[in-house]
Amino acid sequence: MLPRRGRVRPGADGQRKPQTVALASVRALAFDTYGTVVDWRTSVLAELEGLADRQTLTFDCVRFLDDWKAAYRPAMDRVNRGEIPWTTVDAIYRTRLEELLVAYGIPGLTREEIDALSRVWWRLRPWPDAVAGIRRLKRRYIVTPLSNASFIGMVELARFAGLPWDCIITAENALCYKPRPEVYRTAVSLLGLVPAEVMMVAAHNYDLAAARAQGMTTAFVPRPLEYGPGQTTNLEAESDWDVIAEDLEDLATRLRCQ
Amino acid sequence: MLPRRGRVRPGADGQRKPQTVALASVRALAFDTYGTVVDWRTSVLAELEGLADRQTLTFDCVRFLDDWKAAYRPAMDRVNRGEIPWTTVDAIYRTRLEELLVAYGIPGLTREEIDALSRVWWRLRPWPDAVAGIRRLKRRYIVTPLSNASFIGMVELARFAGLPWDCIITAENALCYKPRPEVYRTAVSLLGLVPAEVMMVAAHNYDLAAARAQGMTTAFVPRPLEYGPGQTTNLEAESDWDVIAEDLEDLATRLRCQ
Numbered sequence: 001m002l003p004r005r006g007r008v009r010p011g012a013d014g015q016r017k018p019q020t021v022a023l024a025s026v027r028a029l030a031f032d033t034y035g036t037v038v039d040w041r042t043s044v045l046a047e048l049e050g051l052a053d054r055q056t057l058t059f060d061c062v063r064f065l066d067d068w069k070a071a072y073r074p075a076m077d078r079v080n081r082g083e084i085p086w087t088t089v090d091a092i093y094r095t096r097l098e099e100l101l102v103a104y105g106i107p108g109l110t111r112e113e114i115d116a117l118s119r120v121w122w123r124l125r126p127w128p129d130a131v132a133g134i135r136r137l138k139r140r141y142i143v144t145p146l147s148n149a150s151f152i153g154m155v156e157l158a159r160f161a162g163l164p165w166d167c168i169i170t171a172e173n174a175l176c177y178k179p180r181p182e183v184y185r186t187a188v189s190l191l192g193l194v195p196a197e198v199m200m201v202a203a204h205n206y207d208l209a210a211a212r213a214q215g216m217t218t219a220f221v222p223r224p225l226e227y228g229p230g231q232t233t234n235l236e237a238e239s240d241w242d243v244i245a246e247d248l249e250d251l252a253t254r255l256r257c258q
Numbered sequence: 259m260l261p262r263r264g265r266v267r268p269g270a271d272g273q274r275k276p277q278t279v280a281l282a283s284v285r286a287l288a289f290d291t292y293g294t295v296v297d298w299r300t301s302v303l304a305e306l307e308g309l310a311d312r313q314t315l316t317f318d319c320v321r322f323l324d325d326w327k328a329a330y331r332p333a334m335d336r337v338n339r340g341e342i343p344w345t346t347v348d349a350i351y352r353t354r355l356e357e358l359l360v361a362y363g364i365p366g367l368t369r370e371e372i373d374a375l376s377r378v379w380w381r382l383r384p385w386p387d388a389v390a391g392i393r394r395l396k397r398r399y400i401v402t403p404l405s406n407a408s409f410i411g412m413v414e415l416a417r418f419a420g421l422p423w424d425c426i427i428t429a430e431n432a433l434c435y436k437p438r439p440e441v442y443r444t445a446v447s448l449l450g451l452v453p454a455e456v457m458m459v460a461a462h463n464y465d466l467a468a469a470r471a472q473g474m475t476t477a478f479v480p481r482p483l484e485y486g487p488g489q490t491t492n493l494e495a496e497s498d499w500d501v502i503a504e505d506l507e508d509l510a511t512r513l514r515c516q
Binding site: 088152153154158165166168173191192193 | 346348400408409410411412413416417423424425426430431448449450451
């Protein structure tokens with residue numbers, strides 16, 4: 001039986017404010033995945049650089065990736081506002097990739113090659129602590145992704161990266177995207193639990209804020225290199241999340257998973 | 259690359275009718291679970307007999323189980339006809355268990371004990387070939403349950419029985435029960451595939467007929483002892499299913515999974 005744990009943080013008034021949270025009630029951990037579990041940036045950059053080498057092209061792979069990734073949030077927000085019907089991130093990335101290949105003057109890829117490149121988002125390397133940390137956490141808790149990925153994207157990623165999930169839950173199960181409440185509620189409902197029994201684990205403060213608003217428990221794991229060496233956001237916890245861990249191995253240790 | 263396979267069966271007119279199916283296109287296998295993957299009868303009987311021993315009761319465990327199991331299909335059919343709102347099989351079994359404890363004069367179980375007994379459906383032993391067969395099939399195919407179980411019920415069962423699924427899909431993802439088309443369509447859609455790319459694997463002919471009606475590929479695996487030694491139904495394939503295997507190891511062999 002895990003004891004109740006307390007955390008303290010400086011309050012807005014500079015006082016340290018005690019907060020006690022019933023971590024003992026947690027039965028499942030729901031992980032944001034892109035950035036929190038897998039290092040998408042390094043993985044995608046490696047494939048873009050491989051493409052440039054093979055095609056003897058000299059395009060700015062970093063800028064290409066930034067432009068590609070930048071399509072992600074606005075398209076999800078359009079789904080969430082009801083401006084476009086449900087569209088998977090796979091389809092969002094596929095459409096944007098075709099535009100960028102033209103914009104960067106990258107010629108001659110076949111449809112199959114474009115498909116394969118688009119699916120680089122299914123072939124992302126886990127952070128070094130991720131598989132071992134999740135494996136330890138799985139001994140005590142149900143472990144699931146709760147990602148804005150497509151369902152099949154998370155299935156394929158788990159197969160590629162050896163992520164030992166108990167199940168797959170994504171935005172596609174709710175047909176809208178985080179931070180919409182329906183995504184978190186869908187996960188809690190499918191798991192047959194109450195919100196406090198599910199801990200959202202993420203490297204992004206907005207995700208934890210939305211999970212907490214639904215009554216879920218929260219754990220922050222910083223990934224200061226997710227966006228490369230110049231990252232300026234999510235470098236640290238911006239609220240008194242129930243657990244703040246260094247990485248997923250450290251989270252396992254803090255939750256007493258051997 | 260798996261070659262196209264053909265099967266023949268006696269037609270209604272006694273002629274042998276060739277049928278060629280593109281098994282090469284299959285990318286995912288969706289398994290019925292209760293009966294097809296796990297031996298629910300022996301598992302539940304063992305727990306009922308343990309209860310009888312502990313409480314020094316003499317009730318007919320076999321008849322109790324038959325009465326308990328008999329609540330399953332009618333309640334699912336009521337959900338499917340829209341007579342009652344979505345209700346998980348866990349809730350169906352829980353309600354029926356309380357009725358049967360009274361009917362059989364089994365006294366004195368606490369709420370926790372009734373909860374635990376009700377969740378025996380999360381603690382079912384796999385058939386001897388199941389884990390090894392699924393593990394082999396997983397090397398080539400995405401493997402998922404497609405069960406009328408609750409989502410959490412399938413998650414917990416996989417943890418208990420060591421079923422190496424890539425993901426969990428159940429009737430709860432569609433909020434209605436097999437053989438309603440929505441259940442099969444939901445699985446195909448979540449997997450991002452077309453129906454023929456998903457093979458339904460089941461020990462029950464009705465399940466395969468419903469899957470085939472949605473365009474899915476089909477594999478029959480007989481489980482002649484699912485309902486005990488007196489079983490009279492589903493002893494053999496009742497149609498020209500795309501594959502007819504002896505068990506899940508044999509299915510792996512027929513699909514050329516080492």
